Amino acid sequence: MNKIYVVGIGPGAYEKMTIEAAETLKRCDCIVGYDVYIDLVRDHFADKKFLSTPMRKEVERCVMAFDEANKDQTVAMICSGDAGVYGMASLIYQVGADYPETEIEIIPGVTAAVSGAAVLGAPLIHDFCLISLSDLLTPWELIESRLKAAAAGDFVVSLYNPSSIKRHDYLQKACDILMDYGKAPETVCGIVKMIGREGQSCETMTLAELRDTKVDMFTTVFIGNSSTMNMNGKMVTPRGYKNV
């Protein structure tokens, strides 16, 4: 069947995928994805054809998926976390404008804000926002305006792509903006590395401490709202602003 599923595989470990995602991958002829994600699933779907491209070759990866589907194949394009949160879902629709004969279906998964939150305790719980600190596709001025808005609205914030070799001071800049626009330096924060993969670790700290913490690109960062508490090392945001 000429069809592409865009499948969020969750943070990495097989059992953190939805049952629907696992069944979809079983049903497909070919699995397309970034090398690292292919390696996460390969052993569980050994009979499939695998196609991959390196990072930043996302458009080529989509074209590859449509070309394969056009051979009357069922194709799964895999993404880590969710397919629709910093994933490939929208690019598949955009590239798919040139392939009207191919059906597209999105199979959602657990994104890092949600899987990382479960490791830290219950940091999100209520209103929150996700902001990527990568300025590869988004101007830094827009990222900055979103950080200001997030602070002004007392949102819990989850930061994706908090750092890279080129952007080693972006987390520090982000923390400074959040503090300048209303978040207290003692706001409870947390970081989770390698969520759902070997070597997973987490830590809680204040926003002032987070500012001076080095993180890598495999880290997801959480910044609490004004009610977030540190309960014996767990980061916990109450559901509302009235007493339990």
Add this chain to the structure above:
Amino acid sequence: MNKIYVVGIGPGAYEKMTIEAAETLKRCDCIVGYDVYIDLVRDHFADKKFLSTPMRKEVERCVMAFDEANKDQTVAMICSGDAGVYGMASLIYQVGADYPETEIEIIPGVTAAVSGAAVLGAPLIHDFCLISLSDLLTPWELIESRLKAAAAGDFVVSLYNPSSIKRHDYLQKACDILMDYGKAPETVCGIVKMIGREGQSCETMTLAELRDTKVDMFTTVFIGNSSTMNMNGKMVTPRGYKNV
């Protein structure tokens, strides 16, 4: 074992649960939850003990779970969507302060912003925020300030609890605030009803049209950013602001 798992079961259908969530429920002695969620899983775990309380009896439900765990039982507290997004995870930690002998573990799931997005196409993709319009536990002024911040930051917005019998005009008020603070009336929006359950439906429209649309409490609402497009009825937000 004296342990409580707080388990996000996803939108409803069994296969939309993670493999980890299903395995956790299989391993438990007792499943605790709101009646409606218990009914969603009961047939798949028929040998379990089930305990439930009606809506708004959340603290009692947590105490019930800890009392059961204290009989040296393994207990699952289930939540629809994710356990840590408008779910029971934080309340379990708060009530758990009185039950230090009970271990707590959070098993994440697919929240409605993510599962609903998959139905509409790819509305989130990039930075977004979740806002609940329920003022049961949060003052309306704070909700309003978050709507203003979300508009100012050009975030994609997913609204939870957009309406109820008492709050029939809240979505209209929210749309007016978003338009007053920067979102264009022609912003692409979408609604999804009964995500992942029988009777699922979705619709795309403009923000001006959304303002005059009646929704119920089983609806999740999506409001695009300034780049979000309607592509043949699919709501698609591009990954960045530079051309593909």
